[in-house]
Amino acid sequence: MTRWLLVLAGLVATLPCGAEPPGDGRRSGFAYMGASTQAMQLDDTLNPGMLWVLEGEQLWNRRVGAAGRSCATCHGDARVSMRAVAARYPDFDSALQRPVDLRQRIGACRQRQEPGLPPPGEEQAQLSLEAYIGLQSRGLPLAPPQDLRLQTYRERGRAFFEQRIGQLGLSCADCHDQHAGRRLGGSPIPQGHATGYPIYRLEWQGLGSLQRRLRACMSGVRAEPLAWGSPELVELELYLAWRARGMSVETPAVRP
Amino acid sequence: MKRRLLLAAAAGAPIVLQLRPAQATPEALAAAIHSFTGGTPLREGKVRIEVATLVDNGNTVPVSVSVPGAAPAEVAAIALFNERNPQSDVARFHFGALAGLRTVSTRIRLATSQQLVAVARLADGSCWAQRVDVVVTLAACIE
Amino acid sequence: MARTLIQAPSSVRRGDSFSLRVLLQHPMESGFRVGAEGQVLPRDIVRRFACSYNGERVIEVELFPAVAANPYLEFSALASASGTLSFVWEGDHGFVHREQRAITVT
Numbered sequence: 001m002t003r004w005l006l007v008l009a010g011l012v013a014t015l016p017c018g019a020e021p022p023g024d025g026r027r028s029g030f031a032y033m034g035a036s037t038q039a040m041q042l043d044d045t046l047n048p049g050m051l052w053v054l055e056g057e058q059l060w061n062r063r064v065g066a067a068g069r070s071c072a073t074c075h076g077d078a079r080v081s082m083r084a085v086a087a088r089y090p091d092f093d094s095a096l097q098r099p100v101d102l103r104q105r106i107g108a109c110r111q112r113q114e115p116g117l118p119p120p121g122e123e124q125a126q127l128s129l130e131a132y133i134g135l136q137s138r139g140l141p142l143a144p145p146q147d148l149r150l151q152t153y154r155e156r157g158r159a160f161f162e163q164r165i166g167q168l169g170l171s172c173a174d175c176h177d178q179h180a181g182r183r184l185g186g187s188p189i190p191q192g193h194a195t196g197y198p199i200y201r202l203e204w205q206g207l208g209s210l211q212r213r214l215r216a217c218m219s220g221v222r223a224e225p226l227a228w229g230s231p232e233l234v235e236l237e238l239y240l241a242w243r244a245r246g247m248s249v250e251t252p253a254v255r256p
Numbered sequence: 257m258k259r260r261l262l263l264a265a266a267a268g269a270p271i272v273l274q275l276r277p278a279q280a281t282p283e284a285l286a287a288a289i290h291s292f293t294g295g296t297p298l299r300e301g302k303v304r305i306e307v308a309t310l311v312d313n314g315n316t317v318p319v320s321v322s323v324p325g326a327a328p329a330e331v332a333a334i335a336l337f338n339e340r341n342p343q344s345d346v347a348r349f350h351f352g353a354l355a356g357l358r359t360v361s362t363r364i365r366l367a368t369s370q371q372l373v374a375v376a377r378l379a380d381g382s383c384w385a386q387r388v389d390v391v392v393t394l395a396a397c398i399e
Numbered sequence: 400m401a402r403t404l405i406q407a408p409s410s411v412r413r414g415d416s417f418s419l420r421v422l423l424q425h426p427m428e429s430g431f432r433v434g435a436e437g438q439v440l441p442r443d444i445v446r447r448f449a450c451s452y453n454g455e456r457v458i459e460v461e462l463f464p465a466v467a468a469n470p471y472l473e474f475s476a477l478a479s480a481s482g483t484l485s486f487v488w489e490g491d492h493g494f495v496h497r498e499q500r501a502i503t504v505t
Contacts, residue, residue, distance in 0.1 A: 186393025352456025356416030356475030
């Protein structure tokens with residue numbers, strides 16, 4: 001078992017660093033979908049995720065809090081200030097001295113303006129802002145930061161990715177590295193690259209985050225899902241971002 | 257099923273189970289079609305359904321219906337029915353004076369693999385139908 | 400305020416058929432789902448959609464629970480005169496939402 005893990009780890013470690021164009025064997029979940037679902041993602045007039053993007057744009061310009069500030073007050077036009085931002089998250093937060101994902105970054109900013117706001121979760125407003133900001137990275141390559149302080153956390157994320165969990169005793173790597181391209185029941189198993197989050201998932205009939213999707217996967221193997229916003233989940237997101245480095249951001253993606 | 261509920265409850269995940277009450281019977285489907293056609297017998301043809309044969313997810317299935325076998329002005333209404341959902345009706349499209357081409361699209365829910373029936377009611381009272389079989393599988397990794 | 404995504408051309412040629420796409424943010428709760436406590440989640444759907452063009456009917460749609468959440472509709476209208484396209488969605492629990500788009504016919 002340990003030898004198998006080492007082999008897997010070795011295989012993953014041989015992936016070259018830096019941005020690779022597609023053609024290195026990595027494929028987005030987009031490639032595994034049917035034509036009509038692909039069409040839904042490619043056309044902004046068909047993509048239900050755009051409903052949340054529209055709301056995000058409104059929220060970006062809405063004044064809140066005692067000081068009556070909107071996101072735009074400090075950050076101006078999101079198309080300029082937020083360009084390529086989502087593509088480099090999770091990132092290291094020097095104040096907190098740990099990695100944070102985009103949700104936590106947006107949440108922290110919002111809490112500064114509205115101190116009573118609860119920690120960010122899957123509520124409509126938060127998802128809408130994530131979708132709107134994520135859209136500003138669409139088409140750009142995922143660019144996880146080279147910051148050395150992220151290294152330990154990323155390694156922990158990788159270790160979790162390769163660890164067997166749950167009653168079914170499956171690791172992420174088992175399905176998404178070893179068996180990608182094959183089928184689980186009737187559904188194709190994608191490689192599991194987090195390029196399009198938050199996604200409009202047809203199964204949810206709504207928009208949801210990467211954390212929601214990861215927790216659903218853990219339920220799927222009958223494991224206790226990692227807690228929302230937990231450091232372990234952020235570390236896993238951090239590893240996934242590195243694993244998908246160089247692939248195009250597709251936010252808001254549509255997925256089955 | 258119970259263990260999964262316990263696990264999910266322990267994890268604090270909201271659980272919503274898909275209820276499958278008495279499935280739509282062939283009689284229910286016939287009754288729904290009858291309420292649209294007024295009893296006019298169905299003829300096969302003129303109508304075209306576009307839908308994936310194997311859907312990505314049964315919760316959201318894009319479907320298009322057109323009537324290439326008739327001029328737009330001839331088509332008064334199009335209705336879509338299903339065979340195995342709890343309810344046979346999916347949607348009914350009634351065209352007005354300023355309707356253009358008789359092609360309609362929507363996204364539907366299919367509880368399981370089943371047949372879709374599209375019926376066009378023409379201005380001359382005739383009713384035409386097209387049937388397609390669609391395969392629906394359960395998604396992996398649902399909450 | 401329900402959110403919508405509407406694709407309508409701003410200008411069309413007289414006599415042409417032109418396509419309209421509407422997407423409404425709405426859960427379309429079917430009334431067939433069961434919650435964690437075993438209670439049936441009450442139905443909450445859009446039941447009717449209508450599009451009018453300068454007051455004349457383009458299409459009227461009856462929607463049933465089998466229509467997916469965030470209902471999407473695509474249909475065509477006939478370019479007659481410049482003016483206004485009106486859209487209305489009506490549903491359970493008194494749900495009503497209206498939108499309008501201007502259209503120019505050349």
